[in-house]
Every structure is written in structure tokens, then in C-alpha cells.
Amino acid sequence: MTALALTASVLFALALAALRRVPQGEVHTVHRFGRYVRTLAPGFHLVWPVLDRVAARVLLIGHHLELPTRAYGPMQAGGDLYYQILDPVRTGHALERVDSLVLDEAAAVLEEVANMSAPAEAGFSADSFKKALNERMSGLGLRIIRCSLHPG
Structure with missing residues (x-):
């Protein structure tokens, strides 16, 4: 027993x-x-x-990141990003380093957007940056909710 x-x-x-x-x-x-x-x-x-x-x-929600002010193409800029994780399964193993992944992608997109826009143009905006970044991040199950850019 x-x-x-x-x-x-x-x-x-x-x-x-x-x-x-x-x-x-x-x-x-x-x-x-x-x-x-x-x-x-x-x-x-x-x-x-x-x-x-x-x-x-x-x-899954409430992520805030600061983009450090540095040269992106012909301009200097920094900013704030707010994002959320929509599909954690798609994000997968990258969940453990999601903040650095978003920062790296944001820097790459900001570089691309800055190089496509002439410094005098108004085409370089937070909206174009957010749209381009969301296109990249959608495959990872992430979405940028809000962003702001600060000229350096």
C-alpha cells in the first residue's frame, strides 16, 4: 500500500x-x-x-524603443517606436531578442527611406518610415503602432 x-x-x-x-x-x-x-x-x-x-x-504589447540619433543617409535623425507582437508563433525564436531585431530593422529602413528622399523634400516623414517598417515586420508577426522622428 x-x-x-x-x-x-x-x-x-x-x-x-x-x-x-x-x-x-x-x-x-x-x-x-x-x-x-x-x-x-x-x-x-x-x-x-x-x-x-x-x-x-x-x-505582447507595450513595447517602446528609442532610436539613437545618428546619420541615416544624408540626414541625422532619431526617434521613438511603439510596437506590439501580433503573432508570436511567426516571430518564433526571435522573441528572445525582439527589441534588438526591431531596432536593427528600423535602422535599415530609416537608412533606405532617408536615401530615397532628398533632404529638402517633405517625403521623409514618420508615416513613410512607419509604413516601410510595417511592411518588413509583418512577416515576423510584429506591428509598429506609433513612431516619431526627431531630426538631429
């Missing part, structure tokens, strides 16, 4: 260790042996105890 109780206790403890709860508004990335395996959406999930570990907890 005690062996049965001990076995039941061990199985219950393993079940509790395998159960993970992800709160609304965030996702968790799971690593197995140090490599990205999957993304856990909000709700309850089972993970393999000892093999899997939650590597990162990522908020």
Missing part, C-alpha cells in the same frame, strides 16, 4: 512540475537542451520536466 501511495505521489509531483501557466498578454519561449523548441501562448501547457525550461517571458 505504501509503494502505491509513493508512486502516486511521485506521479502527482511530476504532473505539477510539467504544468505551466502563461498569463494573458504574454508568451513564453521553451528551450530543450539550450535550443528553442516552441512558444507557449496564454493558458495552461505541459512541458517535459528536466528536459524543457522556460527561457524567456515576453510581453
Whole structure:
């Protein structure tokens, strides 16, 4: 009888260790042996105890980044970006470095937009920057909600 109780206790403890709860508004990335395996959406999930570990907890909304002021093409500019993660599964393993990914893409897009617009033109605006950046980010499940540019 005690062996049965001990076995039941061990199985219950393993079940509790395998159960993970992800709160609304965030996702968790799971690593197995140090490599990205999957993304856990909000709700309850089972993970393999000892093999899997939650590597990162990522908020889906409320991201704010500052673009440092530097030369982009013929002009100097900096700015603020606000973005959200629409599809964390599409973002995948990049969730763990999503801020640096958005900053790198924003710098590349700002460089392209700045080079396409002559300095005297009014075509270089936050709207054109936001549109071009959203076109790039849509494939990753990200969306720029608001941005502002500050001339250097």
C-alpha cells in the first residue's frame, strides 16, 4: 500500500512540475537542451520536466524603443517606436531578442527611406518610415503602432 501511495505521489509531483501557466498578454519561449523548441501562448501547457525550461517571458504589447540619433543617409535623425507582437508563433525564436531585431530593422529602413528622399523634400516623414517598417515586420508577426522622428 505504501509503494502505491509513493508512486502516486511521485506521479502527482511530476504532473505539477510539467504544468505551466502563461498569463494573458504574454508568451513564453521553451528551450530543450539550450535550443528553442516552441512558444507557449496564454493558458495552461505541459512541458517535459528536466528536459524543457522556460527561457524567456515576453510581453505582447507595450513595447517602446528609442532610436539613437545618428546619420541615416544624408540626414541625422532619431526617434521613438511603439510596437506590439501580433503573432508570436511567426516571430518564433526571435522573441528572445525582439527589441534588438526591431531596432536593427528600423535602422535599415530609416537608412533606405532617408536615401530615397532628398533632404529638402517633405517625403521623409514618420508615416513613410512607419509604413516601410510595417511592411518588413509583418512577416515576423510584429506591428509598429506609433513612431516619431526627431531630426538631429
